[in-house]
Amino acid sequence: MSTLASALPLLATKNVLCGVTGSTIQFFCDLTRDYGPTSTKKSVIIASSCGNRPIGTTGAHIVLNVFFAKETKPQLDEDTLAPLRTREVFGLYCYRSVVGEKILCIEVDFNDVGTKKVGKGRGTVLATSRGCRPLGNTGIYCSFNCLRSLGAPSNLSELSSVFQPSTHPVGEKVDLGNGFIMNVESSTQITIVYECGRDEMCDTVRLRPYLLNGVINLNMCIRCGVKRNAAYENESSKKRTLLLSNSSVFAKPSLTARNAKARYTVTPGVNTERIRLEVRFDPTYIHYNGGWNEPIIVSNTGGWVTLEDGVMFTFCAHRSPVSLASDTVVDAVREVLGGFSPEELAYLRFKEVYRKVFEKVGTANAEEDDMKEEVRLAIISHFHRRAF
Structure with missing residues (x-):
C-alpha cells in the first residue's frame, strides 16, 4: 500500500519524498521534474539523494539517482506507464512501481533485507537495484542502493526517525561512531x-554518513600505512597539502582549505602513544563554487592532508542547493525573474526580488534571515540553469 498521501520530503535531497508504514519505507520521485544537468552534462537529473543519505538513526543510508539522457525526452504517457504500475521486484530486496499520476515508488521492507558484505567488508547491502536500470520504455533510468556501514548500530526498527533532523544544542557532544x-x-x-x-x-x-542540522553532509576519512612512493608524493604535491606537526594550536591544514582548521597531537601512553585529530569549522559558512547542481561547500581541507609519515586525512562538509532553497521559493524566484527583460535584470536589486518573492510565497511566519538565504541561492541557481 502506498504512503504517498502522508509522505514527507527527505531532508537535503532533490525531489525525494519518504513514507513509512511499519517495517516498510517507501521513496517517491515525481518523474515530471527536471533539476538540470549533471556535472558531466550528459544526463538530466529527475531526482537524487545527493550522495549518501542517512535513514534517521537506523544505521542505514541510501543512494538514489533518477535521470535521463540529455539528448532524449522521457515518455510519460499512460500507455508507457501502464506496465510500470504493477509492483515488481527491482534488483534485490526492493520493489518498484509507478503510483498516482507519474510518481515512481521504491520500496524496502526492513524485515526482509540482504546481508552481503561489500567494500572489503566495510558495509552491508540491505537492498539494491543492481546498477542503473531502465524504467520500462520511458527513457528514464534509476539507480538505488540501501546500505549499512561497518559497525553502525542496527536500529532498523527506528524508521520514523528519518523525519527528525539531527539538530544539536550548543554544548552537546555527539558520538558519530567509528571513534x-x-x-x-x-x-x-x-x-x-x-x-x-x-x-x-x-x-x-x-x-559514517551523517546529516548535520538536516542540511550539512559530513565526510571524513583517515588513512594509515600509506607508503611514500612517487604516487604518494605526486598526490600531496597536486593537493598542495601542508604537514601538520604535533602542535597545541589549530592551523589551516592546507593552502587550499576552506573554513577548516585542524590540530594533530600525539601523547605518550602506558603501553602505546595516543593520537588525537581535531577538525574545526563554522557550520554557517557557505562557499558557492559556481557549478550548477554541484554541492555547496561549507568546509573542506583542500584534499588529503599529511599528518605524519604514512598517515593522511581528508574532511569535507557540504550542502545541497535544494536543501537550501525549497521548491516553493525556487518556483517563486523563477516566476519573478521571468517578468523582467534582460535590460531590467541588469539593474535589478536583490531587495526588490526578495520583496516580490516574499509576497508570492506568503510565508508570514518565516524567519526573514532564512528566507533571504533561500532566495539568494535560488537566484544563483536560476541564472546558472539559464546559462546552461
Whole structure:
C-alpha cells in the first residue's frame, strides 16, 4: 500500500519524498521534474539523494539517482506507464512501481533485507537495484542502493526517525561512531574529534554518513600505512597539502582549505602513544563554487592532508542547493525573474526580488534571515540553469 498521501520530503535531497508504514519505507520521485544537468552534462537529473543519505538513526543510508539522457525526452504517457504500475521486484530486496499520476515508488521492507558484505567488508547491502536500470520504455533510468556501514548500530526498527533532523544544542557532544566525536561549541563553531591508541589504528577509518542540522553532509576519512612512493608524493604535491606537526594550536591544514582548521597531537601512553585529530569549522559558512547542481561547500581541507609519515586525512562538509532553497521559493524566484527583460535584470536589486518573492510565497511566519538565504541561492541557481 502506498504512503504517498502522508509522505514527507527527505531532508537535503532533490525531489525525494519518504513514507513509512511499519517495517516498510517507501521513496517517491515525481518523474515530471527536471533539476538540470549533471556535472558531466550528459544526463538530466529527475531526482537524487545527493550522495549518501542517512535513514534517521537506523544505521542505514541510501543512494538514489533518477535521470535521463540529455539528448532524449522521457515518455510519460499512460500507455508507457501502464506496465510500470504493477509492483515488481527491482534488483534485490526492493520493489518498484509507478503510483498516482507519474510518481515512481521504491520500496524496502526492513524485515526482509540482504546481508552481503561489500567494500572489503566495510558495509552491508540491505537492498539494491543492481546498477542503473531502465524504467520500462520511458527513457528514464534509476539507480538505488540501501546500505549499512561497518559497525553502525542496527536500529532498523527506528524508521520514523528519518523525519527528525539531527539538530544539536550548543554544548552537546555527539558520538558519530567509528571513534569520531562531534562537539557543538557554539552556533558558529563545531569540532570533529578522532582519538585512539596508535596500535588501534586501522588502515582506513571513515566517518559514517551523517546529516548535520538536516542540511550539512559530513565526510571524513583517515588513512594509515600509506607508503611514500612517487604516487604518494605526486598526490600531496597536486593537493598542495601542508604537514601538520604535533602542535597545541589549530592551523589551516592546507593552502587550499576552506573554513577548516585542524590540530594533530600525539601523547605518550602506558603501553602505546595516543593520537588525537581535531577538525574545526563554522557550520554557517557557505562557499558557492559556481557549478550548477554541484554541492555547496561549507568546509573542506583542500584534499588529503599529511599528518605524519604514512598517515593522511581528508574532511569535507557540504550542502545541497535544494536543501537550501525549497521548491516553493525556487518556483517563486523563477516566476519573478521571468517578468523582467534582460535590460531590467541588469539593474535589478536583490531587495526588490526578495520583496516580490516574499509576497508570492506568503510565508508570514518565516524567519526573514532564512528566507533571504533561500532566495539568494535560488537566484544563483536560476541564472546558472539559464546559462546552461
